[in-house]
Amino acid sequence: MSKNECAIVGLGYTPQGKCPDWTVRELFLEASTNAISDAGMKTHDIDGVLVELCWTDPMTQCWTLQQDLGINETSMSANYDSMGASGGCKIQLAQWAIQAGICKNVLIAFVEKSATAPAVPYRGSPGATVAYGLHGAMHGIAMAAMRHKLLYGTTEDQLGEVAVTFRKHANMLPRAQMHAKPMTMEDHHNSRMISEPLRLFDCCLVSDGGRAAVVTSAERAKDCPKPPVYIMGYGQGHVKMDLVERNTLVDTGARLSGEHAFRTAGIKHKDINVLGLYDATTHNIITQLEEMGFCKRGEGAAFVEGGRLGLDGEFPTNTSGGMLSEDYLQGWTGIPEVVSQLRGDCGERQVKDAQIGLVTNMGGFIAFHSTLILRR
């Protein structure tokens, strides 16, 4: 297997934010048909379908999507589940299926419906965590953020810098949920505490929406209407899910995932022009930068200061606003944005001369991790 043999050639969007009139199944179909036409293809060109289940309607699956698209047969059809990390994982699987000569054009689709669907009752992981009032990802991630604070003295200003930087990006993007809402450092510090040390503005949004992508071979990509964005490097890392079974609470799958991605791409950190880092919370940005080697362990909080992640900074990150300020579409907030940057499609928020991008996805209690390094 070698790099740059496959490319992302189609991106599909849907309305996003609050979409009460859309069903999960309709959002899947809308994102998918938009991605297929963006790739300059017809539905019958697709011979692989990978989806991740949306918990709001788990009966919408790879087979319903294939059927809705009118595709008689595919060479690969699967529901993929590494939770929030699935987007990057599915693009890797699509690449391997194409490299293996099994598929030609793989459709990958995702839907989130957490803004207008009734919440799924929280059952917790095995054990007794629900009895202790641990209900949902934020309480768990807060304990990881607190461990980072206890070890390295991470400050509220440093977490706030991440939130404020990404909000500025969202203010330039009309589709972003926080487009019309600027945020100052003071606003961040005044937002209500959710679970110490994380405030409301340290936590990602709640959203509806769908996204999809089409992956094909580099050879076929040349005939597609949009500039191909090649898969240059890829990696995954998955650690134990239960918080008490981790090595430590600041270790996630990002270290191993990043190591694989930089090795397969054969590049250094300084070669990266634009980043899309999974931002369930501001804390996750800081630890991923450390674990992936952009800085040393314990230096991530200082690393984000001084506008380094801003559009004019050394490492422009989450240029759409990320899950903190654009929308919570898990890995599908970051993947299409980094692809768009490399296509040069980002207008006012375009990173000048963006050639190489890195995008990460995380899942579960920040246990699953996938990384893609992409180039134009």
Place this chain on the structure above:
Amino acid sequence: MTNEFPKPAPDITPDTKLFWEGTKNNELMLNKCVDCGFHRNPLTIAANICPGCGSRNHAEWVKASGKGKVHTFTTVHRTFHPAFEKELPYIIVIVELEEGPRFLANMREISSEEITRDMPVEVIFEKLTDDITLPQFKPVK
């Protein structure tokens, strides 16, 4: 007195039955591997395999000292379960026990600002229902 929103209670399974029997007697029980001595948290590791050496021999149940140190914690100000509303803010802690395994519980008798990394703590027991007594932690005075 009925409670409109009773707190969720942990499921008692065949693997955890002896753990919950123990807490009713104010004892924090761990699984100890008979081959390598590795201690594990019975609530998170399935009964019959040792993560230390892979042994499938049945672990023995041993009583923990109940002493440990704070690995991390969070003080919860926004809960997602109505039964916890009136306790806000409450502290969830992860304690590293002297024997090795970590436990998640609530921290009692302390405020958030007073907790430090590796602070020594000890177990206490709180009755939740007739069947379930929860281990909790408080600072060693």
